[in-house]
Amino acid sequence: MTEDPKPRRRQARGERRIAQLLQAAADVFCANGYTATSTNAIAREAKVSPGTLYQYFPNKEAIAIELGGRLIHEMRERHGQVFTPENVALPLPELIDAILDPMIEFNCLNPAFLALMHGSEVPGRIAEEHDELHASLLSQVRELIGARAAPALPVEELDRVADMAFAVFKGGLALIVAAPEGPARDGAVAELKKVLYRYLEPLLAEEGARVTTTPPR
Amino acid sequence: MTEDPKPRRRQARGERRIAQLLQAAADVFCANGYTATSTNAIAREAKVSPGTLYQYFPNKEAIAIELGGRLIHEMRERHGQVFTPENVALPLPELIDAILDPMIEFNCLNPAFLALMHGSEVPGRIAEEHDELHASLLSQVRELIGARAAPALPVEELDRVADMAFAVFKGGLALIVAAPEGPARDGAVAELKKVLYRYLEPLLAEEGARVTTTPPR
DNA sequence: GGCAAACACGAGTGATCGCTCGCGTTTTCA
DNA sequence: TGAAAACGCGAGCGATCACTCGTGTTTGCC
Numbered sequence: 001m002t003e004d005p006k007p008r009r010r011q012a013r014g015e016r017r018i019a020q021l022l023q024a025a026a027d028v029f030c031a032n033g034y035t036a037t038s039t040n041a042i043a044r045e046a047k048v049s050p051g052t053l054y055q056y057f058p059n060k061e062a063i064a065i066e067l068g069g070r071l072i073h074e075m076r077e078r079h080g081q082v083f084t085p086e087n088v089a090l091p092l093p094e095l096i097d098a099i100l101d102p103m104i105e106f107n108c109l110n111p112a113f114l115a116l117m118h119g120s121e122v123p124g125r126i127a128e129e130h131d132e133l134h135a136s137l138l139s140q141v142r143e144l145i146g147a148r149a150a151p152a153l154p155v156e157e158l159d160r161v162a163d164m165a166f167a168v169f170k171g172g173l174a175l176i177v178a179a180p181e182g183p184a185r186d187g188a189v190a191e192l193k194k195v196l197y198r199y200l201e202p203l204l205a206e207e208g209a210r211v212t213t214t215p216p217r
Numbered sequence: 218m219t220e221d222p223k224p225r226r227r228q229a230r231g232e233r234r235i236a237q238l239l240q241a242a243a244d245v246f247c248a249n250g251y252t253a254t255s256t257n258a259i260a261r262e263a264k265v266s267p268g269t270l271y272q273y274f275p276n277k278e279a280i281a282i283e284l285g286g287r288l289i290h291e292m293r294e295r296h297g298q299v300f301t302p303e304n305v306a307l308p309l310p311e312l313i314d315a316i317l318d319p320m321i322e323f324n325c326l327n328p329a330f331l332a333l334m335h336g337s338e339v340p341g342r343i344a345e346e347h348d349e350l351h352a353s354l355l356s357q358v359r360e361l362i363g364a365r366a367a368p369a370l371p372v373e374e375l376d377r378v379a380d381m382a383f384a385v386f387k388g389g390l391a392l393i394v395a396a397p398e399g400p401a402r403d404g405a406v407a408e409l410k411k412v413l414y415r416y417l418e419p420l421l422a423e424e425g426a427r428v429t430t431t432p433p434r
Numbered sequence: 435g436g437c438a439a440a441c442a443c444g445a446g447t448g449a450t451c452g453c454t455c456g457c458g459t460t461t462t463c464a
Numbered sequence: 465t466g467a468a469a470a471c472g473c474g475a476g477c478g479a480t481c482a483c484t485c486g487t488g489t490t491t492g493c494c
Contacts, residue, residue: 033338121250171388
């Protein structure tokens with residue numbers, strides 16, 4: 001609809017300030033949440049004046065949108081390289097590694113991502129983009145499971161399994177991110193992979209091995 | 218330290234107002250989060266004036282604390298009846314039912330609980346009580362798993378398993394609460410139980426059945 | 435019935451927040 | 465080198481929020 005009416009030409013200094021402000025915003029959002037964070041606090045964290053902040057962002061919401069947008073973009077790039085055909089053909093343990101490791105690394109490096117995506121207090125635009133990302137990830141999980149599970153698997157159950165696998169991943173991810181870097185975190189990562197392996201193994205067993213004893217439930 | 222200096226004597230009407238205000242607060246907190254909720258909005262939702270609200274609560278924080286306290290109390294009562302000796306002796310599938318079902322029911326009936334416990338924006342007192350509850354639940358999970366797993370299981374791994382089982386439960390719970398009541402939710406519940414069963418079965422197999430094929434990881 | 439206390443009200447108050455504006459400084463470019 | 469544009473500042477403006485207070489109504493108790 002409306003073109004950006006301000007083809008403002010930025011200097012290198014300005015780009016640096018923007019990055020600096022977004023980093024500050026990420027830190028403060030992460031610590032206090034979006035609503036409880038004041039724009040003055042972001043400016044203070046970035047060591048600039050409120051006026052300077054508003055030279056680069058029209059309002060508080062735009063800061064969160066820009067930050068969230070960049071994080072989502074980075075995440076998209078990452079998961080785009082994850083659901084590749086060669087990965088899909090991997091044995092289940094390696095498949096889990098290939099999918100989880102990049103996601104975990106990203107979320108550990110960018111804790112603001114989870115903080116921004118999770119709150120019910122974030123501006124609507126972020127929630128929308130998050131929903132899109134969520135749906136996209138979910139459909140890729142569905143596709144992947146569908147490609148490897150028995151073809152007789154009802155779509156309805158496929159959806160349930162994909163939903164639950166993703167939800168379980170998010171739960172484990174929260175634990176992992178909260179754990180202190182080091183062996184504790186590594187242990188949690190290994191444990192989450194165990195959960196997912198044992199959950200998915202009966203469905204995704206390699207061809208010809210589908211006679212494994214399905215547990216009593 | 219300080220005794221409550223106001224042994225204010227409440228009428229039945231007052232108690233009703235308090236319940237009404239807490240219910241309204243639960244709804245609005247749930248919809249908008251703690252910080253973004255104004256006390257006037259709570260009063261409006263409860264169909265009373267701001268002045269009336271402040272007759273029963275000294276400030277906004279006290280509302281959240283009272284609400285959170287009541288929910289935590291109710292949850293404690295519930296989980297107290299869940300980790301009983303007779304439950305501990307149950308076969309794993311029934312054990313999972315016995316533990317998960319009350320928790321899930323409570324959280325579906327009181328969505329404000331998750332909303333209040335989860336935010337990093339809640340008043341410190343709530344966070345403390347939540348940490349206590351969390352630690353208490355976790356230790357009971359540890360105890361239960363420890364009682365049933367192989368005695369040779371290192372405590373270190375026991376801790377990891379309990380942490381992960383609880384984290385996975387929380388992830389699945391979020392999916393369940395978000396699902397619309399009905400078959401979708403029931404399906405999600407069954408799926409979460411499958412996850413936990415398959416994760417814990419190798420550890421908690423009944424005595425004498427511990428020769429089950431442990432998966433390659 | 436009458437009185438004190440609890441309840442209910444809602445306009446108002448001080449503080450804080452998002453955001454602006456005027457002015458001074460630095461960078462770009464011809 | 466000079467002017468235009470981008471950058472940087474921080475006091476301050478209007479709006480909103482948590483919370484108060486003076487006044488009127490209802491309830492419990494003798």
